[in-house]
Amino acid sequence: MGDKLPADCRFITCDNLKVNTSELTGESIPVSATVQCTSVNFMETKNIEFYSSMVEQGTMASPSDFQRFHNALSTNLKTISDNVTDLEKLAQKLGTPEDSERLRERYHRLQNETKNIMQQTNDALQELNNARVLTEADQRRKKMLTDTLPKQYLATLSRFQQAQHIGARKEKESLDRARAISFHQYGTLDSQLAGDFVSGPTYDQLQRQAVSSIEQEVDMRALRERHEQLRELERNIVEVNELFKDVAKLIHDQGAVIDSIDEHIINTEVKIERGTRHIESSVGHQSAARCKIIILVTILIIVIAIIILVLALTLKK
Numbered sequence: 001m002g003d004k005l006p007a008d009c010r011f012i013t014c015d016n017l018k019v020n021t022s023e024l025t026g027e028s029i030p031v032s033a034t035v036q037c038t039s040v041n042f043m044e045t046k047n048i049e050f051y052s053s054m055v056e057q058g059t060m061a062s063p064s065d066f067q068r069f070h071n072a073l074s075t076n077l078k079t080i081s082d083n084v085t086d087l088e089k090l091a092q093k094l095g096t097p098e099d100s101e102r103l104r105e106r107y108h109r110l111q112n113e114t115k116n117i118m119q120q121t122n123d124a125l126q127e128l129n130n131a132r133v134l135t136e137a138d139q140r141r142k143k144m145l146t147d148t149l150p151k152q153y154l155a156t157l158s159r160f161q162q163a164q165h166i167g168a169r170k171e172k173e174s175l176d177r178a179r180a181i182s183f184h185q186y187g188t189l190d191s192q193l194a195g196d197f198v199s200g201p202t203y204d205q206l207q208r209q210a211v212s213s214i215e216q217e218v219d220m221r222a223l224r225e226r227h228e229q230l231r232e233l234e235r236n237i238v239e240v241n242e243l244f245k246d247v248a249k250l251i252h253d254q255g256a257v258i259d260s261i262d263e264h265i266i267n268t269e270v271k272i273e274r275g276t277r278h279i280e281s282s283v284g285h286q287s288a289a290r291c292k293i294i295i296l297v298t299i300l301i302i303v304i305a306i307i308i309l310v311l312a313l314t315l316k317k
Helices: 051-059 063-093 101-132 135-200 201-255 261-316
Strands: 011-014 018-020 033-037
Touching: 063 101, 063 135, 101 135, 101 201, 135 201
Parallel strands: none
Antiparallel strands: 011 018, 011 033
16 A cells, blocks of 8 residues: 556556556556556446545546546547447347347347446546636646547447447347247147147157247247347436436536537437428328329219210110
8 A cells, every 4th residue: 555556557456446547657656556567347447546536525636637537538438439339240230140149148238338337437527527626727627628528428429329229129120020930830839739639649749748838938038038138228228318418418518519419419300300201201102092092983983974874865765
């Protein structure tokens, strides 16, 4: 405790708390922590020593605090961005011949881990925004962080939301297909077994029924697990949407103009507009179809009327 941190060490470990110091000045830094000179996964981060200190004090104590905060958040954003790239690739494979139980588990696990890092990052950005500064120089450093990091983070959040929506849509479609196949498969098999039992069940038939029941139970359990995964993904989508709103509000409160917010809103409006056009197009097709029917019926009535008139004139003669 109270040791100096060697300049070649990349991380500080405070219990399970880790901070990237690779971008610091390289000088020895007093730390009250256990030094670990090996790389670690930043996703395991639960909190940060200087971050906890700032929460208690409510101030940035020195320029190095800003540097540490910048390093930690930048590492978080890099991890999130890398995870989102992997999620985008996994989401594209869902519902394709490359789909598998292992792939779906990896997608859901990575999606959960990334969401947790985002929650920590949201908290850190909020604390950064609320932190008091004592000098104009510190105010400039704080402004630099609050002007740049939220922009990068919001863009990554938007990508993550898209990967979530694609994954949820494809997983729902795949689950519906699996349910239909299971229903058809076991429904047909049950009908065959019922037909065999009419003439009296044999040992082989009883054995087939027992095996079928076990397979059906295993299949149904797998479908229930996939359904629960889908429900969890849908809940995460709602939570991440709240995270997006919080960051957007934070940026709005700072008075910054963020293009990614406008783009996110525009994209939503475009989707709504496309949906409206699709509905209007459907209504237009329906109206055109009704007009055609009315015209055909009118022509048919006129033809029938002419035939009746001709017949009437013929009979009078």
